[in-house]
Amino acid sequence: MGRNTRKRRMPLATKAIAGVAALALGGGGLVWANFYASAHEENSPDNRTKSNAARQIATIDCPDVGQQLSDVPERARGEVDGELASMDQQITDAYQRLVTTRQAQAGDAQYVQNAILGPLKDRRKVLIDRIKLEIDRAGGKAPGNLDELAPCSGRPADQPQPTDGQNGGGQNGDGQGQDNGQGQGDGQGQGEGQTPNDNGNGAAGPFAEDFIDINDVPPNARDLPNGLAANGRSGSRGSFTTKCGVNENKLYNSDNIIVAPGVANGAHHMHDYVGNQSNSSLSSDDDLVVAETSCQNQGDKSSYFWPVLRVQDGTQEFDAADQGGGAEGNVGRILQAEEAQLRFVGNKRSKVVAIPKLMRIITGDAKAFTNGLKNANTSYSCTGFEDRQSTDKYVLCPEGSRLVRTSNFQSCWDGQNTDSANHRDHVAFVQADGSCPNGFKAIPQLQVRLVYDVPTPTIENGQVKNPYAVDSFPEQLHKPITDHNDFINVMDESLMNKVVRCINQGKKCT
Template sequence: MRRLLAVVVGAALLLINPIPAAAPASAGPIVRVAEFLADCPFSHRLPDDPIVFPNLPGASHMHSFFGSTVTNASSTVDDLMNANSNCNPSIDKSSYWIPTLYVDNMSVEPTTGVFYYLGEGVRDDLIAQTQPLPVGLRIVAGNAKATGPSDNTISRWSCLHAGHVGSSPDFVTCPAGTMLESYLDFPHCWDGRNLDSPDHKSHMSYPVNNACPSTHPVVVPKLRQVMRYPVSGDPSRFRLASGRGYTMHGDFFNAWPAAEMARRVNDCIRPIIKCGTDGRP
């Protein structure tokens, strides 16, 4: 299987980015990245959550929404697919939301919200079997009810251009001239049946030992949410609408057109090719 995949993947790469027959010894290993992305600015704020509190406006803590410009407590997949999106590419009608960040009790929004769709976390032969995210799939990552850093090991905070600071489940102190960053990886093993579940998590799973568990056998692209905030300094001034930094979480309501999602999975994820917002190398 490994030999066959090497031929198939290699052929795909040669068609797009030919590799010299003899690379210089100093060139180092070839980095293979399976990726496409959506760059979605902040759209609006509401105390709504159409996944956790559907049809209950005001029932949630404050959320900052990205992508679809119409998301509210009553949003359905049809609402999203028939509305405008501020994403690049605009064909991504999905909605993404996070708890609002407050600095000195003033709301602060990210300068950018980038959503990477990745093929990683499982073996290459399983990446080659990645299935498109189904229309209407809802995924929640992180723990809004975390009571300490150990309750949320998925969400990480760090500083842009300050790698020496390191990352942490809770807020970090960023030096002047840098930006506070939040990274969050969503689960990407699906049960293959349910677009949501009563706890909004059990229909999805993270990989185990570089493979999806038998209860969640379908590999889908891994969503990675990256937020960069124009703030630095003492983190005691920061809070999320949900609480401390370790309560960071993200919600995703998939409204990519099915054909476009399938094309990007086929062209970028399965052959392990790095694509841009247009879904092309």
């Protein structure tokens, strides 16, 4: 029996949000007001507006309830996932109110708390109560601190530091290094009726401070024990590459089949899909197993998907007025990767076992800007410079070099579950010595390397023109640290056995 009941659920307040978005649409995308102040300019005499802007908040920071739900009975997970998706919609609603009420905020210091954050807390509390009830009804026990996660706060757009993320619950044993960038820019605040300082993008970010020249990224600064080094000189040294194209079929949607099955627009951003061609919130396990595939080896019907990459150049894409697209700040021309390398490698210390069929794995964190950096994983580089990897900045590549976007997945499995309530606890990254945590088994590590021909943005006087950015939840401001990658294993048994055999025997197979 497939895991999806095929009841497509629309998150709370979607119609209201669409109405707000329609009022605010400009140039095919939602025009987002941004309020930032650069710390080094805050006290300059000609920067009163920016100083005032610093006292206003740029986005909404809510504890990630889903990451705290590590023990949800299987029969309650569908309903719990639906409530969590509705909670995401509430945050989107509150964020859109935040950016369309700046004049009211300027006239009332308590406006954000009284009109936005307070009501948001009350609405979140209702959903948290439902989640607790659903878990209890299914024979489980909800965490005792869930009520504490109802309040949200406002935050400026400074980049979260590696010590952030206490609200989100982290991936165990990830050992991620970071680039410690200083983060967000110094756009000038505007009131209602004024043109927001969005650098002409029609979106809240990215800004100049979200970019770094690849030459300024230190070589080998990001030590990833879960990266290429996992395929070491001992243990299982082989690899298997599956060729599934670059989404020539233009299969896109803003659903999230892993986190929000059955929910329309559960991701609030558009995804690229390769491999399995039956990817939507309504797809059941049975649908995935019998689907068509874009992979050359027809035994691989796995689903590989990631947020689309766009150039914010004013292009009116097919989704320019849609939820998940322009109506939620994801604007501009969608870029198709020139290369999409999907490679499975081994473990530095041991042989690998087969990945269970229909296993779900998410790497990276779509909410890393507000959750903190603990689960941030995808990195950016340039061809010819791939010893330099940046997680918290988009990179500027020199002429003749192409953008490289890399995700190395968790490669240890708990030996029992194909998914978990928070979609993380059933898998783990290798430890510093390359071994799996106690009780976990080594599985083939999926490494996704995407290569794009991206026009290099120009930056002048602190402004970026035609930037590229990943699609994101609206309140995540298109930060590079929110990039992530998703995988559902739908290889047939024969092919998976070949993958394991190639890796364990030290062969390079396709």
